Amino acid sequence: MNETITVLGLESSCDDTAAAVVRLADGQGQILSSVVYGQTALHAAFGGVVPEIAARAHAEKIDLCVEEALAAAGLALSAMDAIAVTAGPGLIGGVLSGVMCAKGLAAGTGLPLIGVNHLAGHALTPRLTDSLAFPYLMLLVSGGHCQFLIAHGPDSFTRLGGTIDDAPGEAFDKTAKLLGLPQPGGPEVERAAQGGDPTRFAFPRPLLDRTGCDMSFSGLKTALLRTRDAVMAERGGLTVPDRADLCAGFQAAVADVLAEKSRRAIAEYLTLDPAEPVLAVSGGVAANADIRAGLETVCAAAGLKFVAPPLALCTDNAAMIAWAGIERFRLGLFDGMDLAARPRWPLDTSQPALLGSGKKGAKA
Numbered sequence: 534m535n536e537t538i539t540v541l542g543l544e545s546s547c548d549d550t551a552a553a554v555v556r557l558a559d560g561q562g563q564i565l566s567s568v569v570y571g572q573t574a575l576h577a578a579f580g581g582v583v584p585e586i587a588a589r590a591h592a593e594k595i596d597l598c599v600e601e602a603l604a605a606a607g608l609a610l611s612a613m614d615a616i617a618v619t620a621g622p623g624l625i626g627g628v629l630s631g632v633m634c635a636k637g638l639a640a641g642t643g644l645p646l647i648g649v650n651h652l653a654g655h656a657l658t659p660r661l662t663d664s665l666a667f668p669y670l671m672l673l674v675s676g677g678h679c680q681f682l683i684a685h686g687p688d689s690f691t692r693l694g695g696t697i698d699d700a701p702g703e704a705f706d707k708t709a710k711l712l713g714l715p716q717p718g719g720p721e722v723e724r725a726a727q728g729g730d731p732t733r734f735a736f737p738r739p740l741l742d743r744t745g746c747d748m749s750f751s752g753l754k755t756a757l758l759r760t761r762d763a764v765m766a767e768r769g770g771l772t773v774p775d776r777a778d779l780c781a782g783f784q785a786a787v788a789d790v791l792a793e794k795s796r797r798a799i800a801e802y803l804t805l806d807p808a809e810p811v812l813a814v815s816g817g818v819a820a821n822a823d824i825r826a827g828l829e830t831v832c833a834a835a836g837l838k839f840v841a842p843p844l845a846l847c848t849d850n851a852a853m854i855a856w857a858g859i860e861r862f863r864l865g866l867f868d869g870m871d872l873a874a875r876p877r878w879p880l881d882t883s884q885p886a887l888l889g890s891g892k893k894g895a896k897a
Contacts, residue, residue: 617858
């Protein structure tokens with residue numbers, strides 16, 4: 534563990550262009566720089582991310598992002614040991630922008646190229662921030678993904694369950710749009726829910742009547758739509774208190790589902806008899822105070838340590854990609870110039886696809 538490895542990471546899977554320099558030294562990860570160029574303003578008028586706009590913005594910004602990250606770290610490109618890049622899953626235009634930039638940097642410097650699964654970047658972040666030992670239980674809950682994973686190693690994951698339709702972040706965004714709130718929807722719904730009555734409307738808790746850890750949030754979003762329409766028909770519009778109660782009820786339903794499914798995932802994880810049982814959570818939705826409180830309560834009852842990386846490392850960033858690259862570097866897992874950008878790339882290929890499979894492979 535006395536080795537020193539320094540990696541430049543690139544991330545461009547959705548609507549954040551990011552670059553970071555991370556170093557492993559004395560057995561600890563150190564973030565030397567982390568730069569993120571967001572695209573919220575570019576997509577604001579469309580109520581969601583427009584793939585073509587996102588891809589163009591990545592292509593325009595990613596080289597500048599790399600330059601800024603290297604400057605902030607005070608290091609030249611030649612000081613890197615490898616180039617790591619998100620190779621999927623994600624919006625293919627954005628992923629391709631990052632992969633091609635990384636290939637160019639690797640070809641120009643002769644540095645090793647490492648393709649990283651975006652989901653593995655999130656799942657391995659607690660190793661960077663808290664030096665967690667394997668195996669640990671991971672709840673990845675973000676705008677596009679929601680899965681329970683047991684992390685056995687840097688390249689070994691078991692999926693216990695996940696969403697079969699909308700991820701919670703998608704449901705939050707769609708709820709915000711239905712209620713006339715700005716994007717991104719998660720923080721706006723949470724803000725509007727403050728002071729609201731979570732018990733006023735009877736929203737469903739999908740799939741709690743079924744065994745296992747799979748989740749569904751599409752029906753919850755539909756229930757909110759119907760409830761909103763009923764309120765508007767009755768009152769001739771939607772008041773601020775109405776909106777607060779709708780947001781509070783929706784948020785409580787999501788929190789209840791995640792808490793109960795976490796209990797089930799924990800029970801399955803504990804059959805491995807881990808020496809230091811841990812539930813780690815990552816993804817932007819993990820920043821929601823009610824959801825986090827529910828997960829902390831579940832962990833306390835089960836005797837698990839609860840770990841949540843800082844918010845800046847929960848949302849999309851390149852530090853997690855650089856760290857995942859370091860983990861793969863140590864295993865000798867490198868890629869050639871034939872590294873492909875992948876719109877779909879499940880972490881656990883032994884499980885059936887959650888969202889179906891097409892010509893390009895499993896979606897999740």
